[in-house]
Every structure is written in C-alpha cells, then in structure tokens.
Amino acid sequence: MEITRRRLLSALSAAGLLTVIPTRPASAAATAAGSARLLANTVAVFAGTAESNARPETAAKLAAIDKAARANLQSMDAAGVGELFAGLALGTNEANLNTAFRRLYEIALATRTLGAALSDLYENTAVQRRVIDGLVWLHERYYGDQSKGYYGNWFHWEIGISQHVSKTLALLSDQVQAYRPDLVRTYVASMDAYLRNGIDGDVNLDSRFHTGANLADITTNRILQGALLADDARIRKALTDQLTVFATIDPYHLDHGVTDGYYADGSFIQHSSVAYTGSYGKGLLIRVVQTLKILDGTGFAHGEELVPTVYGWVKNGFAPLIFEGWMMEIVKGRAVSRTDTGYTDVAAVVEAVTDLSSLASGADATALKSYVKHIRSTSRTALDPAGFVSPVSIVRYADITDDATVPPGDLNPASRSVAFNAMDKTVHRRPGYAFALARSSERISKYEYMSGENLMPWFQGDGAYYLYLSGQDQTQAYGVDYFTTVSAPGLAGVTAPVEQRRTIPELYGKPYYDNPGHPLNFTSSSASQNTYVYFPRGTNRHSGGAVLGAYGAAGWVQSDDVPYRDKGAGLLPDDFVVYRNATATKSWFLLDDEIVVLAADVGDSAGRAVTTTVDARTAAPGDQVTVTGSLRDGRPWRGTGTGDLQWLRYANDTQGTAVGYVFLDTPQARVALDTVTRSRRVVRTSNPDTAVTRGVFGITVDQASGAEPAALAYALVPNADEARLRSYADGPLKVLANTARLQAVAHTGLGLTAANTFTSGRHEAAGMRIDGPASVLVQRERGALTTVAVSDPTMDRDTVTVLLRGRPLREVASDDGVRVSPVPGGTRLEFDTRQAYGRSFMATLRG
Template sequence: MDVTRRRLLSLLSASGLLAVARPAVAANIGPTTSVSVDHTALLANTTAIFAGTPESNARPDVAAKLAAIERTARTWLAALDSARDGELFTGLPLGTSDPNLNASYQHLYEIALATRTPGGALDGDTTLQSRVIDGLVWLHEHYYGDQARGYYGNWFTWEIGISTHVSKTLVLLDDAVAEHAPDLVATYVASMDAYLRNGLNGDVNLDSRFHTGANLADITTNRILQGALLRDDARITKALEDQLTVFLTIDPYALRHGVTDGYYADGSFIQHHSVAYTGSYGRALLTRVMQTLKILDGTGAADGDTLVPVVQRWVIDGFAPLIFEGWMMEIVKGRAVSRTSTGYTDVATVVEAIVDLSDYSSGADADALKSYVKFIRSTSRAALDPATFVSPMSIARYADILADDSVPAADVNPAARSVAFNAMDKNVHRRPGYAFALARSSDRISKYEYMNGENLMPWFQGDGAYYLYLTGDDQTQAFGVDYYATVSPYALAGVTTPVEQRSTVPELYGRPYYENPGHPLGFTSSSESQNTYVYFPRGTNGHSGGATLDAYGAAGMVLSSDVAWRDKQAGILPDDFVAYQNTAATKSWFMLDDEIVVLVAGVTDPAGRAVTTAVDARIAAPADAVTVAGELRGGGAWTGAGTGDLAWLRYVNATRGTAVGYAFLSAQPVRVSLDQVTRSRRVVRTANPDTAVTKSVFGVLVGHSQATTALAYALVPHATQDRLRGYGAPDGPVTVLANDPGVQAVRHAGLGLVAANVFTGDPHDVAGLRVDGPASVIARTRSRLTTVAVSDPTMDRDLVRVTVAGRTLTKVAGDRAVRVSHAGGDTLLEVDTHRAYGASFTATLRG
C-alpha cells in the first residue's frame, strides 16, 4: 500500500533514531492527499524566524543582531542608490555573472528583512518595501524572466540560490506585494519552476543527482514557502514529502532513487555522492530541517514530534564526535577546509540548530541538548557570537540557556569515545585532553574534494591524513586554512606520498575545471565526468575500515591511486587530461588511551620515485616558544639537526601549553625540520584574500627505501620525556606483533588488548588469534572475560572467522551476529558481516 506522510513519520519514529528505514517502505513514498495548511501561520512563522518577534527583539541579547540587520540593509541601500546602467547594486554588473545576479537578489532580501524586523530602525518602512518590490520586478524583466537566456554559470545559482532569496523576500513582503504587484508571486514561482532544470516538470526529481541531501532540503523548503504564498496545499504537501526523504537513513544495500547522500546508521554524512561532508553540507541540512520544523509549527502540515528524535541522533552520533572544544574537525569539510572562516564559525551554526532543537525536545533529551550548548560555550577557545545566528529568536533562546543555572555544562560525548565512521571512511578518537581525527578513502569514498577553485592542493587529504587536536589550544593556530597554506600538501600529518610536484587544476587547464564537451565523457563544469575525475575522485582500493571495541579503535587502509589514474591508463580519458599516480602501501592506526600507534608496510612506488611518510606536521606562530627534544635509538643525545635514527621525539609549544611525543617503534632515519614558512592564503583557494601568512612549521618525515618499506611509531599526546623513554624498554606499553602487507598488529600490555588488521584472504595467527582475513579485530582480556570485536573493512564479506586458539570459551554477551562454537580445544567465532557496511560486532567470552 502507499505510505502517507504521517505513516512515514511514524515509521521514522518507530524504527529508531538512526535505524535504516525499510527499503520496501521507502520505495512507496509518493504523492498523497493534500493536507490542509494554515498559510497565515506558516508565513508568520517564517517571518519570525528571520526577523524575530517584538518579544525576542526587545531582549538586550538580540540588540547586536538588530544592529547588524540594519547596518547591512543601509549598506545595500547606498549601493542601490549609486548603481549604474546594467546594475541594480553598484559594483554588481548583470547579464553574464550569475554570482552577481544571485548577490543582487540576496541584497534585496536583506533590505526587505530590515523592514520587517520588529524594533529595528527600518521596521515598517513601506517606501523601502516598494523599492525592493520594484527591484524584483526590474530583475525579472531584464535578467531573470527570459529562461532561454538564463541558466549560465553554476546550476546552484538558478535552482537554489536565487530561489532561496526570492522566496524569503516574497514571504517578508507578502502584504505589500499583494497590494502593489499582485501578479508578482505567480510570475516568480513560474520562473523558479522553469529554472528547476534538473527537476521533473518544474518540480523536484528524486532520481536526480542534483536533488539530494542538503540541496534537496533547500529546494523543498523554498517550495514550501512558495506554496504558502500561492495558498497551494498540494505544492506544500508534495514539497514536504520530498523533504521527508532526507530523514530516512541511507541503506547502502537498498538505495532509494540511487541516492547515497544523507545520514548513515553509523552517523556518517555524505554529500556529492561520495564526499564526507558533515561539517559543511551536513550543517546546511541540519539548519534547513530545523527551519522547516519551525516554519511548520502549528500549521497542521507535519507532526514534528516524530522527527525530533531523528535530528537528535544526528547531533549526538553525527556531529558531536566531530566537534572538539567548539571546533569542527577538518576531515568532514570537503573543499571548505580552504576557506578562512571554518572551524569555530562552523560550530556556531550547529549550536543554533541545537538551541532550536532543544526547544522542540522534552525531558532528559532537552536537558542534554541544553547542557551540550553550555559545554561547547565553556570549552571553545573562540567566543561564540550569537549575532551570527540566523534567527533573533534563537539568540534569545540561547541566552536563556546560558542564564539557566539549573542547566550544567555537559558533553554528550562520553569522556572516552572511539567512533568508526566507516560509511564515510573516517575515524574520530577522543580522550580527556585530546582528539584524533583520521581521513581514509576507498572505491566508495572520495580521496578529497576540489571544486570552484577551492582546496587547490588536496591530493593526499584522504590518504591517511590525520589531525591531533589538543585540549586548551586555539585550533585556528593549529589547523584551519593556515595549516593547509603553510604545510606542504605532500607532508600533511600522516600521509605517505611520492616525492614529486603536482599542478593545481587551474594551473593545468587555465580554468577551475577540465573542459572537453566533445569527448564521449562530455566534460563540462558540472558533468558527472567532472565529478568523477576532477572534483571528488574516489580511490581504487576496496579495503578501508576497521573495528571499535568499547572506546578503542583499529583502522586499516590500502593506499591506491584514484580512478582518474586507472582510467587514464586504460585509455578512457582524453589525451590532455592529467592524472597522477600514488604510492602503494598498507597502513594501520590503533587508537588506544595514551597513544595512537601507526604502522606502515609494503611501501613501494610503481614509478620508482622516492617516498616519504609524514609522521606529523604542526604549525605555530613565529613568536611562539617552540622546542624540540629527542634521543637516538642507542641512547645518545640528539643534536636537533638533520636526520637520525631517533628513539623518541618531543615537540613543545610553551606559549600555547601543548606538547606531543613521538615514539619510534622501528629503526629508520627520521628527518626533523622547524622552518619559517610564508605563503598566501590564496594558494589553497582562489577566492581567499591574498594575505601572507607566516608560520613556524614543524615536520617529521621518514624517507622510505628498499630497506625501510615498513615503519612503526606512536603519537603520544601531552607526553613527557620519561614516558617516551618507556616505549623503548623491553616492558614498554606497546609491542608491534606484525607489520607487513598481509597483517599489521599490536599488543598493549597494560590494557590487555590485542588489535590486528588483516589485509589478505589467508589465515593469520596473531597472539593466540587466527584471523581469516580480510578483517579488523580487537580483543581485550580482563580477569576471566575476553571481549572480541570484528569488522569487515572491505564491506563485501558475508562471514568473518576468528579462532581463539587453545582456549574453550563460552559466549556470555554480545551481538547476535557472532556465533560461537568449539573444536579441538579452540573457540571459533563466526561473524555474520553480510550487508553490515563495516559495522563492528562483539562477543564477550568467559573461560
């Protein structure tokens, strides 16, 4: 039977917070009978969201926001007054630039907003409202209404950007438009429908690769507003049903409309089909769905109560692990890593959504969200400016939370947490004092994202690049755009790369993309071929994933070239298309309490180039008091210059109160550098200001040769020299059990833990465990209990076998997917990994 909107909502609620919706149910989503909507309430809600109410705007906390709204409006009024021919606003010539047209519509909205903001100096100014309406008419007549001439540049401008500004402006000026230009709404809606070129008959097309995730939420929110303006319940209902699909958890084995964009069961978020994007598009989706809940509140159009738990789970399992002391981690920002305003600013938008979400939650859920808001505020190294919130009402709610002494500051993350976002090839490992974030890639997930001249040198960001965030640090001084601008793209922390020079896309082709429309693959700016080979290429390796056990993690990855290199060798790509070949290796990361152990094996380069592994790269202000100390493997003093066989190394930034230790668990020459580097922020993004940044760049590199194809080391946050010396002792905390292309494994004696990544299909014996690979396994023994966690990092195995040799153990707890049997004094674990998509399964054994 067909599933109604309310049935879909109830299914979402009943299926759990991030459970995978049944494919049979999702396949039946379709048009339903229109609901009766209170259009007046919907329009009033929308105006209140963006302009506030008399009550919210009377609050002193909101004054800065009101001033910002007025200041922005007056800026654009001046630009409106001084415009020349071919401009609506001075400096924005129209006719060929879609960004200028989009900006013109945005500035009309910003003026209109000031005229509807209670308590603002321009509130109720009908003269300005008439000027905005005149501007809308003029733009439509000269630059927008002719759809045959329009739709140049970026598709987003025409299908989302302009429609967003126009729809909100028309809502704000609904009464004035009805009086002065009664046909304007219908005229604009017809044009907006016509510009929905990637849609279907002027409406959303759920089968379109453009109408997914955050983009779908934007389009459907616009259409909800348009439906209210037209008093068209059918339009609202259809838009709402389309938007509700973003709440359904992505089941990679039963894709709906072929869409991989959205939230996954493990908390991952993907946009652009294969890009880990929680920190950018994920934020946009979170913001948009919260605005939808507020827009529809009390209108009769939706039962928001059943959607709120879904969004709560997005926050707790999707966003919270990725936010460290108010900073959004680099691994989920896509091309946005190259922008100057990421990190703390990203989290401010998340906080606004959480503030609003807490208002729709109740009981312990609401308390936890409010406490988390306070926790972010109290731990962030940058002051969160509520004037950056979209809604004055959210600012008032935020102030109420901060002022409520009954709400303690509390993290929704456990103090110790290890999260395998295997659906997007990322890991986050958290402990009191630090967080570790790892970026992997595969034939499922892109190595990086480059687009529109953003993130110009991204080549190795998904090849095991990692980021060690230290508590109390201002992360803008440690990471963000300045990290990518000053650290060599070939020496990002954690990457194993060939020694060569690569060229950016604009350098290669003279434009921000590769163009060859006449080729059978049809390379144009937004073609699928552009996405596949230029903007966000995937790897060619199927092995990328790992297991988690309690708060411990193991991850493994096979390094590979991307699909562009593979297909260039196969003669699929044009002769002038440039592709780069990567180094081959297997890599593992074992995430424990006091250290992260990194193993590298089988390092070879098919092209015979020299290869290096960057153990770490850290930046500091030139004036920071940075010192580096170390000891040679034989116990001799390290002079601090050149290359040596180091046993350990310790980096200290006394100015910032941070320290990181490096314990080298294998013998090899280590090159340490501390250089002053000055580069423009524009080297990573063409739209960045040409601002020169100088940083003290600390680098630790290991060069590989035929004799050093393997490497083992531990990152030790906040390490002292005494602790680092302990790693070289016979009874040191970490033992490397295996480090070759077939298996990489470690033991931590103090934790009673053994962890292994097996890369081949042969059985491998590791510390009393026989693992039929490929697999990732963690086993921990405490007293008479042994707990084993198993994951399939290839995501295509149906069954993984692990044998505990020489011990007869009984399963006393764990997942149903783990079957336990006995033979010849051994204990056999058979783990059903069929369609598990990298999830970990555990069994606790006694014996």
C-alpha cells in the same frame, strides 16, 4: 527514531509516516490559515519577534541587519544606468545576480525587523515597495527570460536565487499582494522553470542534484512558495520530498540510487562520495531545523515526530567531530580551504542545536541544552550569537546559558572511539586530545576540489590525520593556515611520491577540465567532471576498522585514484593529466595514551623517491617551540636534522601543548622546523591575498628513488612529558607483526591485542587465527573475561572467522550474527558480516 530510506519511501502513503504529514489535504480555509501561519513563522525565524527583539542580547544582531540594509540602499541610490546596485554588473555573472537578490532580501528583512535601531526602516512601505520594484526590475531584465538565463553555476539558478526570492516574498507577502499581486505567480513560474534538474519544474528524486542538503534547500524554498500561493498540494509534495532526507541511508537498498545522507554509523555523505558532515551536513541540519520551526502550528506536518531523528544526527554524527568548539577537518571537503574557521562552523551547529532543544522534550531536550553549554564552556574562541540567523535563536541561547539548572554536558562520553566506516573516517577521543583520520576507497573520494577551492587536495584522504590538543586555539594549529603553510604531500600521516603536481587552474587555465566533445562530455557540472576532477575515489576496497568499547583499530590500503586507472585503460583524453600514487598498507591502533601507527610496503612501484610524514604541526611565529629526544644509542637529541630516533618530543610552551613520538621500529627520521610564509590564495583562488606565516614542524621518513619498500612503526603520544617517553623502552607497546598481510600490536597494560589482516588465507597473531581480511580487537580483563570485536573493512565478506587459541571459552553475551563454539585447541567465533557495511560485532566470553 531511525528509518531506512527504503522504509521511509515505501511508507509515505502508510499510516506510520502519515503521522508526519496529515492524511487528507486541508480545506481551502485551513490551507489559507496554515499558509498565513507558515509565513508568520518565517518572519519570526528571520526577523525575530517583538519579544525577542526587545531583549538586549539581540541588539548586535539587529544592528547588523540594519547596517546591511542601509549599505544596500545606498548602493541602490548610487547605481548607474543598467545597474540595480552600484558596480554590480549583471547579465553574464550568475553570482552577481544571486548577490543582487540577496541584497534585496537583506533590505526586506530590515523592514520586518522590529527594533529601536531600525525605527525608520521597520514597516517602511516606501522601502518595501522599492524592494518589490527591484524584484520586478531583475525579473524583466535578467531573470524572467529563461532562454538567456542558466549560465554558470547551476546552484544559483536552482537553489540560491530561489532561496532569496522566496524569503523576500514571504517577508513582504502583504505588500506584494497589495502592490503587485501578480508577482508571486510570476516568480514561482520562473523558479519552477529554472529547476532544470527536476521534472516539469518540480523535484526529481532520481537527480544527483536533488539529494541531501541540496534537496532540503530546494524543498524548503518550495514550501514557502506553496504558502505564498496557499497551495496545499505544493506544500504537501515539497514536504513529502523533504522527508526523504530524514531517512538513514541503506547502502544495500538505495532508493533512486542516492548515497547522499546520514548512515547508521553517523556518517554523512554529499556529492555521492564525499565525507561532508562539517559543511553540507551542517547545512542540512540547519535547514531542516528551520523547516520544523516554520511548520510549527500550521497543520501541514507534525514535525515533532522527526525531532528524535535529528537528535540522533547531533549525538552520533556531529558530536564526535566537534572538539572544544572546533569542527574537524576530515569532514569539510573543499571547505577546508575557506577562511571561515572550525569555530565558525560549530557556531552554526550550536544555533541549530539550540532551536532543536526547543522542539525536543524530556531527556533529549535537556541533553541538547547541556551540550550547548558544554560547547560554550570548552571552546577556545568565544561563540558570538550575533552571528546566528535568527534573533529568536539568540534569545533561546541566552536563556540556556543563563539557566543554572542546566549543567554543561558533552554528548560524547569522556573516552570514545568512532568508526565512521560509511565515509572512511575515524575519530578517537580522550580527555586531553582527539585524533581524526581520513581514509578513502572505491566508495569514498580521496578529496574534494571544486570552483577553485581546495587547490592542492591530492593527499587529504590518503591516511592524513589531525591530532587536536586540549586547551589550544585550533586556528593556530589547523584550519586554512595549516593547508596554506604545510605542503600538500607533507600533511601528517601521508605517504607520497616526491614529485611536482599542478593545480586544476594551472593545468587547464580554468577551474575545471573542459572537453564537451569527448564521449565523457567534460563540462563544468557533468558527471565525468565529478568522477575525474572534483572528487575522485580511490581504487582500493580495504578501508575500515573495528571498535571495542572506547578502543579502536583501522586498516587501509593506499591506492591510485580512478583517473589514473582509467587513463591507463585509454578511457580519458590525451591531454587529461593524472598522477600516480605511492604504495603503503597502514594500520592505526587507537588506545588511551597512544595512537600506534604501522605502515608496510611503503614505497613506489615506479621507482620514485617517497616521503612518509609522521606528523606536521604549525605554530604562530612568536610561539616558543622546543624539540627534544633521544637516539637509539642513548645520546640526547635536540632540534632538527636526521637521526635514528628512539623518541622525540615537540612542545609549544606558549600554547602549553606537547606531542611525543615513540619510534618502535622506524628507519631514520628527518626532523624539520621551518618558518613558512604563503598567501592563503594558494589553496583557494577567491581567498584574500593575505600572507600568513607559521612555524612548521615536520617529522618525515625519506626513501630514495629505487629503494626497497620499507616498514614503519611508531606511536603518537599526546601531551607526553620526557619521562613518559623514556619509559616506553620497557613497554607496554609491542609490535607483533607489520607486513602487507598482517599488522598487529599488543598493549600489556590494557590486556589488549589488535590486528588488521589484509589478504585471504589464515593469519596467526598472538594466540589468534584470523581468516581473510578483517579488523580484530581482543581484550582480556582480570576476572577471566575476554571481549572480542570484529569488522569487515572490505565490506564484501559474508563471514569473518576468528579462532582464539587456548582453553575453550563460553559465551556470556554477543551481538546478533555472532556464533561462538568450542573447538579443539580453542574457541571459534563466526561473525556474520554480510551487508553490515563495516559495522563492528562484539562477543564477551568467559573461561
């Protein structure tokens, strides 16, 4: 069930979408009954039910709820004058105020959570009224006066605090009504007043702050508030606003200028241009599933109509990005610098998928349950359901994992290549490994930095890639410790100038650039801060690729970022620091056993020295690591140094993993194996000052300052042994072209030819003529079948034309928008790529 945002918004008053929201407002009695059910559902979601809490699987969760509440109550007991909680200073720090409201929520939650360990807190009226008194106290002193509030981060005032308050009032609604019946309206009025990026205290779909995951959070808060007030209109308006996040973004017909959300190819974007499935996308998934649960049986909406859409997010948006229970780094934005691991990210997704399976039906429900079991069976770290939000979800998870009739099943086929072109990312999966590539462009940010998080992000969208190996604990390979111990310009896949760069706090003495007097109005949450500091985009148009079955190709032109361009144009303040990038044109060809990487025009127009990192891998200090290989003259290679390599093999014998590197046409490479110790605080100011040590392996190609641009061609061979690597001297890989105009390879064993073209004009490669920039894969199979896939990586071409030379071929099948015609000397294929947003088009031919 895929709906474009344009169709959804235009259909909100039409019959189709009114199957989600009933046509007529409910009567007063129906609204009251529906509101009561909604509040009861909310209590069940967060506090569990008598049935769920009686199950042994929820014991750890109930104990955690109890522990948090008791610690918070002790802190209240120890509070001094002017404090609600001991040591939590209020009045100037909005994060502390948010924490105070969260602690009250945690106490309220314990009083509504039935369980043996909570006997003296459950339904404890005195404790509940203490929470209510705390809400009154905070409102009177630090929240109710809007002229004194709204300092610091907008998120706390518009979303975070409202979320804690709304849930607390929902949990204690009966006691609030009996004890302080005016409190709900008092708080709702204040929460509306703090919605300053809205319109008259309500959502503003034209606001860049009210999109995607943020919009889902705001509207869920407002649904709860509407239930507390038994206000049918408020609930219906919040639901109508939230429905917009279910719509597939149509980039050619944006509503309200919003680019945040899910795209047809499975991409998810937040903050206008950041690839964010693994953080904000995860948050959106969690929130909408929770909303569907609290709406169940209320009469306000028929959430089952939306379940197939959310299932599509999981299958095509999340599943490709989860490898053996780990969320890939390429879609986490600034969250890559946090100490939470990719396994923790996936555990939150598993809870949402578990609950979604209870809302789905038929084959979809079965597939979701199978996927839950698949993640559990393949994850290298045991998933702890005690970390789930809901005790009910814990029970559902236990029922799924204990159900022998549900086999584990991945939502990915065993071999899958995915071009997330809408967010400039590529994922390639095979049994035994997964490869993830981060690109950027004038559409998509090079990286995300914000609030002292991800302090050294500069090259994360510049062709950085991650090769995940099966069976390995990924916390030992990637995660925060990878970015802590591997240098920023030394990330795998990156071409970077040799220079020192400084972090934002080092440059400006605070976590943002502050210059409100400049015409661009640089403040902590201004649009200019986003454009030039937090998540700058590239300046290149060429970033994308094609998929043919389970094979793929991606092409990308490295560029400077928008700040460097605009500083040169005199648009930025004199003290604003920018950095110039190196140059490169790159292709990645994604096969079965190999990922072939070509790079041309590798250098620096400013004459600086440049390094290109073939790979960077980390290992625990005690791991047994070996490096072996062969020089082109046949001499064996072992260990580190610089040489003219033919192949190299890195093996972590402790982890049982290995990666091979075949140097098809590459200058001398430098191999290093260092022990690096750094504090996790180097990548995030709020991380604990914990020193981590890793063995860091790196292969780089170094170019001296003033050197001519270079070309590189190599292949990554996951899980390769030495015999396999030696065999590449006889094929099957062949580099057909490697220039800034054309990059192409052939794999004789697969009958596959793949090419990326980067310039206008005609390009000749292996019996093909390609007009203009394009990504093309051609596979010739036995039985005279030829399959062609094409995409437009610039996303601005109307037509891409490919001529296959040789005898004419006839069309067997093709996608809409593909025209096949015989011409003298071959077969002409025209692909209508207008407004396809990088989508691949396929044609199957016979001759």
